[in-house]
Amino acid sequence: MVTLQVEIAKISFYPPSKGYAVILKELNGERQLPVIVGAFEAQAIALAIEGIEMPRPMTHDLLSNLLETMEVDVKEIVINKLVEGTFYAKIYVDSYNFGEKEIDSRPSDAIALALRVDAPVFVSETVMNEAGVKLTDQKDSEVFKIDASIIQQEYSLEEELKKAVDIENYELAAQLRDKIKSLNGENSGGHS
Numbered sequence: 001m002v003t004l005q006v007e008i009a010k011i012s013f014y015p016p017s018k019g020y021a022v023i024l025k026e027l028n029g030e031r032q033l034p035v036i037v038g039a040f041e042a043q044a045i046a047l048a049i050e051g052i053e054m055p056r057p058m059t060h061d062l063l064s065n066l067l068e069t070m071e072v073d074v075k076e077i078v079i080n081k082l083v084e085g086t087f088y089a090k091i092y093v094d095s096y097n098f099g100e101k102e103i104d105s106r107p108s109d110a111i112a113l114a115l116r117v118d119a120p121v122f123v124s125e126t127v128m129n130e131a132g133v134k135l136t137d138q139k140d141s142e143v144f145k146i147d148a149s150i151i152q153q154e155y156s157l158e159e160e161l162k163k164a165v166d167i168e169n170y171e172l173a174a175q176l177r178d179k180i181k182s183l184n185g186e187n188s189g190g191h192s
Helices: 039-050 059-069 107-117 125-131 148-166 170-183
Strands: 003-014 019-026 031-037 072-083 086-095 099-105 121-124
Touching: 003 031, 003 039, 003 125, 019 039, 019 107, 019 121, 031 039, 031 107, 031 125, 039 059, 039 107, 059 072, 059 107, 072 107, 072 125, 086 107, 099 107, 107 121, 121 125
Parallel strands: 072 121
Antiparallel strands: 003 019, 003 121, 019 031, 072 086, 086 099
């Protein structure tokens, strides 16, 4: 399989799915591959890009720590298939104990892990030919760059929201919910 190394150009809000697009750009080319991911996956990727550490390890941090403890080296990740609009990926690992292995993964999880362990990200040439786009105009009015500080603020607010619900302070919970919605660009129910 012929692969092309990519880098994360940006993470953008993708209004049609209310998810996010991770834009992967060819290192030696002009094409970009938009991979649609959920909000939690976008958060994990954005936090890794910005080097922001959360108070407690997130799932991808846990996986990274586990692999390191077990002396498993992540060699690379490859987005290798596109089937009916869904991308598939493989994580290639190596260990003294069991040799080289490949592990099936969602691209979002593989990318989040690769960022944490400093592993290269590749896309198969077939996938890039099928779904890659050559962007000549970087002005896309429907796409907005994610600010990692907003994600961190949203994470903190969600923790406070859980606490407010736990102690049954529903007025505070409603205010926190509205604040989270405003950070996500959602209408909080008021008039504009």
